[in-house]
Amino acid sequence: MGLKIAIQGVKASFHEEASLKYFGEDIETIECDTFKKTCELLKQKKVDYVVMAIENSIAGSILPNYNLLRDYKFNIVGEIALSIHQNLLALPGVKLADIKFIESHQMAIRQCEEFLQELPDVKISESSDTAASAAKVANQKLTDTAAIAGTLAAKTYGLNILEAKIETNKKNSTRFLVLSNDVEEQENANKASLSFQTGNSVGSLATILQCFADQNINLSKIQSMPVIGKRNEYDFFVDVEWKKQSDYDAAIRKVLKHSINFNIMGEYVKNDRI
Ligand SMILES: O=C(O)C(=O)C[C@]1(C(=O)O)C=C[C@@H](O)C=C1
Numbered sequence: 001m002g003l004k005i006a007i008q009g010v011k012a013s014f015h016e017e018a019s020l021k022y023f024g025e026d027i028e029t030i031e032c033d034t035f036k037k038t039c040e041l042l043k044q045k046k047v048d049y050v051v052m053a054i055e056n057s058i059a060g061s062i063l064p065n066y067n068l069l070r071d072y073k074f075n076i077v078g079e080i081a082l083s084i085h086q087n088l089l090a091l092p093g094v095k096l097a098d099i100k101f102i103e104s105h106q107m108a109i110r111q112c113e114e115f116l117q118e119l120p121d122v123k124i125s126e127s128s129d130t131a132a133s134a135a136k137v138a139n140q141k142l143t144d145t146a147a148i149a150g151t152l153a154a155k156t157y158g159l160n161i162l163e164a165k166i167e168t169n170k171k172n173s174t175r176f177l178v179l180s181n182d183v184e185e186q187e188n189a190n191k192a193s194l195s196f197q198t199g200n201s202v203g204s205l206a207t208i209l210q211c212f213a214d215q216n217i218n219l220s221k222i223q224s225m226p227v228i229g230k231r232n233e234y235d236f237f238v239d240v241e242w243k244k245q246s247d248y249d250a251a252i253r254k255v256l257k258h259s260i261n262f263n264i265m266g267e268y269v270k271n272d273r274i
Pocket residue numbers: 008009012013014015016053056062084105107108128129130131174
């Protein structure tokens with residue numbers, strides 16, 4: 001058996017799909033029911049990596065995961081972009097009219113809001129992940145419940161696809177991070193995830209962003225999270241991409257002068273092809 005990868009969710013979840021896409025078939029996925037548990041396993045060195053969803057193109061950032069990145073201080077060694085198609089899954093023979101309950105992961109539910117609005121009488125509930133919902137429908141033989149999940153979950157748990165591709169936008173994708181205890185030097189790294197704080201004064205964030213622009217560094221994402229207990233203060237998480245390493249090095253030197261608690265969370269190879 002190859003590398004051990006901790007995922008939030010069970011087999012046939014999108015986290016497993018993302019892990020297989022990045023590491024290949026020879027991995028052992030360790031199922032966890034929370035993201036925090038995946039981090040604990042990595043901290044205790046019981047797994048080699050965590051694969052963690054961070055943002056979906058419809059539902060947006062998974063904000064609590066930014067707090068986990070801040071608290072555990074793992075190294076981001078890679079990223080995975082996965083195309084996500086959601087389906088309404090039910091036991092063979094069950095029809096849409098039989099469905100009184102639908103359950104899935106909260107991010108999956110948010111990705112299918114337009115479809116679900118057409119079913120006002122159905123009770124929607126959140127579960128730990130898409131594949132776990134599919135497994136529950138199958139194992140408990142629920143004839144009044146459907147799960148929102150991927151086609152791998154349908155196949156794995158023997159469910160029928162009642163409605164395919166029910167996500168609000170067909171170009172739906174989720175970005176996952178690969179986390180490690182160790183820094184993995186990557187010669188051809190062309191992307192980094194950084195975090196910092198700024199003073200709460202005129203132009204403090206703009207000054208930092210200008211350092212990136214001046215060095216021809218592309219900012220592909222910015223996310224702010226409140227600093228707990230400090231009103232009006234924020235941690236900024238940014239992803240930056242570069243063509244010339246020397247441009248990136250120069251930008252970092254400048255940003256260091258203007259920021260507080262600056263941290264390089266990881267430098268890795270951009271991998272955003274879905
Ligand atoms: O429920 C799953 O299958 C997961 O892997 C979780 C998750 C998420 O955390 O966003 C992963 C990708 C999809 O965006 C929906 C759900």
